[in-house]
Amino acid sequence: MGCLGFTGCSLVGGRQALPRVSIVRAPAYGPAIYDIVRRLLVEHRVDVRGRRVVVKPNLVEFDPGATINTHPMLVHAALEGFRALGAADVRIAEGPGHRRVTLDLAEAAGYFETIPHFEELFTDLNLDEVSQVLLKDPFSRLNSVYFPNTALAADLLVSLPKMKTHHWVGATLSMKNFFGLVPGGVYGWPKNVLHWAGIDECIADFHAAFPRHFAIVDGIVGMEGNGPIQGNPKSVGVLVAGRDMPAVDATCCRIMKINPASIRYLRLATGPGGLEEAGIKQIGEPIKSVQTAFDLIEPFQSIRL
Amino acid sequence: MDLKSIITLQNHDGGWPYHKAGGSCTEPTVFALLAQLVSKGDPQSMERGFTWIRAAQRQDGGWPPRPSVAQTTWITALVALLPRDVLGRTHFASAVEWLMGLTGQETSFVYRLRNELLSGDISNAAEARGGWPFIPGAAAWVTPTTFSILALEKARRFDTTGRIQQRIEAGRWFLIDRICKDGGWNYGRSRVLGVEAESYPETTGQALLALNRLQPPYLEKALAAAQEQARRCQSSEGLSWLQLGLQVHGIIAEGPGRQLLCRHVVDSSLQVLAQAALHGNNVFLE
Numbered sequence: 001m002g003c004l005g006f007t008g009c010s011l012v013g014g015r016q017a018l019p020r021v022s023i024v025r026a027p028a029y030g031p032a033i034y035d036i037v038r039r040l041l042v043e044h045r046v047d048v049r050g051r052r053v054v055v056k057p058n059l060v061e062f063d064p065g066a067t068i069n070t071h072p073m074l075v076h077a078a079l080e081g082f083r084a085l086g087a088a089d090v091r092i093a094e095g096p097g098h099r100r101v102t103l104d105l106a107e108a109a110g111y112f113e114t115i116p117h118f119e120e121l122f123t124d125l126n127l128d129e130v131s132q133v134l135l136k137d138p139f140s141r142l143n144s145v146y147f148p149n150t151a152l153a154a155d156l157l158v159s160l161p162k163m164k165t166h167h168w169v170g171a172t173l174s175m176k177n178f179f180g181l182v183p184g185g186v187y188g189w190p191k192n193v194l195h196w197a198g199i200d201e202c203i204a205d206f207h208a209a210f211p212r213h214f215a216i217v218d219g220i221v222g223m224e225g226n227g228p229i230q231g232n233p234k235s236v237g238v239l240v241a242g243r244d245m246p247a248v249d250a251t252c253c254r255i256m257k258i259n260p261a262s263i264r265y266l267r268l269a270t271g272p273g274g275l276e277e278a279g280i281k282q283i284g285e286p287i288k289s290v291q292t293a294f295d296l297i298e299p300f301q302s303i304r305l
Numbered sequence: 306m307d308l309k310s311i312i313t314l315q316n317h318d319g320g321w322p323y324h325k326a327g328g329s330c331t332e333p334t335v336f337a338l339l340a341q342l343v344s345k346g347d348p349q350s351m352e353r354g355f356t357w358i359r360a361a362q363r364q365d366g367g368w369p370p371r372p373s374v375a376q377t378t379w380i381t382a383l384v385a386l387l388p389r390d391v392l393g394r395t396h397f398a399s400a401v402e403w404l405m406g407l408t409g410q411e412t413s414f415v416y417r418l419r420n421e422l423l424s425g426d427i428s429n430a431a432e433a434r435g436g437w438p439f440i441p442g443a444a445a446w447v448t449p450t451t452f453s454i455l456a457l458e459k460a461r462r463f464d465t466t467g468r469i470q471q472r473i474e475a476g477r478w479f480l481i482d483r484i485c486k487d488g489g490w491n492y493g494r495s496r497v498l499g500v501e502a503e504s505y506p507e508t509t510g511q512a513l514l515a516l517n518r519l520q521p522p523y524l525e526k527a528l529a530a531a532q533e534q535a536r537r538c539q540s541s542e543g544l545s546w547l548q549l550g551l552q553v554h555g556i557i558a559e560g561p562g563r564q565l566l567c568r569h570v571v572d573s574s575l576q577v578l579a580q581a582a583l584h585g586n587n588v589f590l591e
Binding site: 062099100101103104107108124127129130131132146167185186187188189190192193195196226230297 | 323324327328330332370371373374375376378379410438439440442443444446448449492493497498500505507539540541542543565568569572
């Protein structure tokens with residue numbers, strides 16, 4: 001598979017360029033998000049002309065508020081943004097880990113109301129056709145995984161997670177969001193086989209399995225405490241975006257006052273020293289200006305930055 | 306989607322997809338057949354469906370979720386809910402054997418030893434380890450356990466050794482062990498990292514169905530929780546499971562007072578099955 005213009009590959013002129021991560025203020029879920037997302041895509045020179053884009057939000061639970069799931073307005077803004085850039089096809093796709101009733105979840109989260117023709121644009125990855133993919137040098141105990149064909153056929157897979165703490169891995173951001181690519185129709189609800197194979201290791205494996213990706217993290221309202229479901233809302237008022245998902249997630253961790261080096265899947269994905277702040281080119285707001293400590297449950301107190 | 310519409314979605318190969326124009330999968334095919342069995346379906350459609358199901362069986366006796374997956378999963382329990390004499394005795398018997406041989410990964414000696422030595426956790430008493438996983442190599446969960454119990458209940462009358470009954474009892478203990486504080490069932494444990502888990506409509510309905518022999522007072526709280534869930538249910542699939550689960554305990558569930566949309570063949574078929582159960586024909590019972 002070649003390294004396309006919009007992939008996570010960052011070799012420029014034979015020299016390793018620093019991954020670029022944008023932090024932009026977005027105080028509320030309002031019409032301004034559409035313009036912010038468009039500017040982010042332009043800023044990162046995301047070229048999707050004639051390409052198939054799959055936007056992957058984080059749909060987890062029935063939630064009348066904006067705490068657990070990626071806000072539908074951000075998903076719609078991404079959809080419109082990629083369309084405006086000339087994408088041939090933009091689909092929204094998700095495979096929730098706990099609940100089978102994906103479309104009902106989406107309806108309760110406001111997706112039908114916010115995104116015109118949502119049902120026609122959406123693929124339930126839990127029930128999609130699948131193909132077996134061999135994992136190259138996996139970190140986990142998995143040698144292969146069945147992935148949904150919709151995700152495999154994407155020229156660009158866009159991770160749109162919520163900025164949340166997570167009671168097993170510390171933080172759930174753009175990389176962890178790829179757990180939703182694993183089909184419940186094959187592995188069940190929850191996708192417990194991934195826990196036995198090593199959660200952090202699987203996250204790192206899936207990141208490697210889908211190299212053509214982009215991330216926009218919904219940090220307008222995140223979740224702190226006992227995330228990813230039973231935590232509390234945390235207003236941060238930012239969107240964080242970039243092509244390099246470990247760099248995006250490391251930046252989010254710093255915003256959350258979590259030490260990225262203490263997140264195992266980030267260490268696995270980048271190797272030693274790959275998460276240094278100096279190794280990421282920050283664009284937009286400085287981290288310090290938006291930094292706010294997320295409450296952490298007892299077992300994760302040691303990951304505090 | 307009514308029964309006629311469900312039949313219309315049958316693929317040329319005889320199986321059903323989840324959604325229109327999708328490939329045939331085991332789960333929607335089983336549910337479409339069950340829906341037809343309770344409501345005088347189309348005999349030709351059913352025969353083609355059963356032919357598809359028989360052909361999809363794997364050498365190990367179980368079924369994959371779809372032909373492109375080379376792995377037997379919990380779906381086998383769903384297939385074993387089909388009438389033995391229509392499915393075929395050999396097909397049925399090998400499915401039951403596959404189910405009888407499957408337990409959650411937490412039952413492995415290595416896991417138990419590690420868990421007990423490292424954490425001192427002995428709460429997983431032997432009787433609570435009788436559940437089934439979604440897929441071999443993973444832990445046991447509520448949903449596959451309920452379907453395995455229901456399937457084995459159908460197989461029990463052909464067993465003279467008592468071992469099937471023993472396994473059913475172990476599965477029931479697993480479900481009882483997983484009752485949440487609110488009375489219903491989550492998909493897995495009732496407490497995670499010291500925090501109470503909330504119950505779900507789908508799993509609560511399924512568990513009540515599988516605990517059809519259990520009498521009050523053991524289930525009083527569960528029945529109350531299920532009725533409350535039905536009143537505020539947001540999915541057709543969830544409501545159908547609650548109706549099926551409550552019906553076996555003599556309760557007619559009151560829905561949320563608004564129409565819940567069916568999204569695919571499975572929840573549409575479930576709605577047919579729930580309605581049939583309310584008229585005394587619960588296909589999941591022995």
